[in-house]
Amino acid sequence: MRLTQGCFSFLPDLTDEQIAAQVQYALSKGWAVNLEFTDDPHPRNTYWEMWGLPMFDLQDAAGVMMELNECRKIYGDRYIRLSAFDSSHGWESVRLSFIVNRPKDEPGFRLDRQESDGRNMRYTTRAYSADKPEGRRYGG
Amino acid sequence: MDATATTPNGDDAPPARVDLRAEFNEVGIGEVLDQLDRELVGLKPVKTRIREIAALLLVERLRKRMGLATGNPTLHMSFTGNPGTGKTTVALRIASILHKLGFVRRGHVVSVTRDELVGQYIGHTAPKTKEVLKKAMGGVLFIDEAYYLYRPENERDYGQEAIEILLQVMENQRDDLVVILAGYADRMEKFFQSNPGFRSRIAHHIDFPDYTDGELLTIAEGMLNEQNYHFAPEAKAAFERYIGIRKTQPLFANARSIRNALDRIRLRQANRLIADLDRSLTAEDIMTIEAGDVLASRVFGKEDGRDR
Numbered sequence: 221m222r223l224t225q226g227c228f229s230f231l232p233d234l235t236d237e238q239i240a241a242q243v244q245y246a247l248s249k250g251w252a253v254n255l256e257f258t259d260d261p262h263p264r265n266t267y268w269e270m271w272g273l274p275m276f277d278l279q280d281a282a283g284v285m286m287e288l289n290e291c292r293k294i295y296g297d298r299y300i301r302l303s304a305f306d307s308s309h310g311w312e313s314v315r316l317s318f319i320v321n322r323p324k325d326e327p328g329f330r331l332d333r334q335e336s337d338g339r340n341m342r343y344t345t346r347a348y349s350a351d352k353p354e355g356r357r358y359g360g
Numbered sequence: 361m362d363a364t365a366t367t368p369n370g371d372d373a374p375p376a377r378v379d380l381r382a383e384f385n386e387v388g389i390g391e392v393l394d395q396l397d398r399e400l401v402g403l404k405p406v407k408t409r410i411r412e413i414a415a416l417l418l419v420e421r422l423r424k425r426m427g428l429a430t431g432n433p434t435l436h437m438s439f440t441g442n443p444g445t446g447k448t449t450v451a452l453r454i455a456s457i458l459h460k461l462g463f464v465r466r467g468h469v470v471s472v473t474r475d476e477l478v479g480q481y482i483g484h485t486a487p488k489t490k491e492v493l494k495k496a497m498g499g500v501l502f503i504d505e506a507y508y509l510y511r512p513e514n515e516r517d518y519g520q521e522a523i524e525i526l527l528q529v530m531e532n533q534r535d536d537l538v539v540i541l542a543g544y545a546d547r548m549e550k551f552f553q554s555n556p557g558f559r560s561r562i563a564h565h566i567d568f569p570d571y572t573d574g575e576l577l578t579i580a581e582g583m584l585n586e587q588n589y590h591f592a593p594e595a596k597a598a599f600e601r602y603i604g605i606r607k608t609q610p611l612f613a614n615a616r617s618i619r620n621a622l623d624r625i626r627l628r629q630a631n632r633l634i635a636d637l638d639r640s641l642t643a644e645d646i647m648t649i650e651a652g653d654v655l656a657s658r659v660f661g662k663e664d665g666r667d668r
């Protein structure tokens with residue numbers, strides 16, 4: 221099951237050229253670009269790990285692409301997302317975020333049903349891959 | 361990144377003929393080169409070399425348009441010369457020329473020294489160097505006093521790590537970044553000898569000569585003009601003498617020394633004006649630097665005594 225989240229989730233994965241163009245747009249707006257990665261892609265998992273520091277004061281997308289390629293070299297079997305943070309007053313939040321790398325094989329999620337009091341039903345989703353310990357989930 | 365930027369490639373065939381003048385005008389480097397000639401005093405060999413580089417890049421651009429692509433030329437440079445000979449200023453101009461010709465995408469200059477590249481403990485250097493490199497991408501990275509990166513006397517120095525990262529990026533991302541190393545001639549020479557990797561990756565070695573007395577005076581007058589001051593005739597003569605003496609003293613830094621001298625002269629001029637509060641001043645009075653302001657310098661005092 222192809223996982224989608226963030227901007228452009230309705231599109232096929234962006235090519236590197238398209239990613240660079242988006243990064244350049246973010247930089248032109250003065251946003252700091254961050255790279256994050258995880259192998260626990262549950263939609264409620266907001267705590268992805270950061271690849272290096274947020275990249276402030278960049279002028280050109282090439283710097284971000286260099287880091288992205290470094291990150292792919294080591295965590296190419298995990299999800300990597302790119303986010304752009306707007307530090308200007310009143311925003312101070314992420315303005316743009318999209319997935320730039322995904323594992324080759326994505327087993328997807330299972331829906332668990334739990335019967336509770338009376339006829340109540342509780343639902344939860346679990347990533348199949350999350351059964352394995354961290355770092356070994358996507359064949360890494 | 362801007363798909364529409366430079367060459368109208370697309371599906372139309374490359375033109376069989378190109379108009380050199382049209383291209384030259386379109387790029388607008390003529391203006392930058394003229395500005396370089398106008399605003400920078402002296403530096404003849406530097407200007408000649410920059411014209412040559414600009415010519416090469418213009419031709420390279422035409423070749424690209426005609427489909428004779430050869431891959432971007434190596435543009436990393438090294439500027440050697442004494443302090444205050446205009447290396448940083450020229451680096452800024454070079455960035456603007458490269459930008460106009462489309463060889464760097466943004467045309468900004470990031471100026472750093474050893475401190476910004478080399479860390480203080482294990483594992484600190486690589487992220488630091490990379491951060492600087494990332495900031496410089498799309499523009500020019502100017503490394504002042506580059507030889508400090510390499511400290512042979514300390515084998516545990518982290519400079520070597522910074523050098524390796526630099527070399528790697530200089531080689532692999534030539535399209536993204538132009539590196540300019542700067543420093544004194546003799547120490548740069550030693551630096552290149554111990555790091556042959558750098559020498560072979562740098563295409564242009566440009567030497568900045570010292571300014572002559574006359575050039576320094578022209579520079580001084582230019583600086584004063586910019587700040588709306590001027591020398592009284594005797595003051596000019598005194599400053600000429602000042603240059604002659606200052607040059608022989610230690611720690612002379614060409615145009616930088618001149619700028620500092622002028623700052624001190626302005627201070628003395630202000631002091632002189634303030635001394636007499638009851639006087640009414642004209643604009644001319646405030647703008648004029650008198651011989652006394654120049655002659656009060658310590659430099660003249662040391663002429664005979666030579667004590668420090």
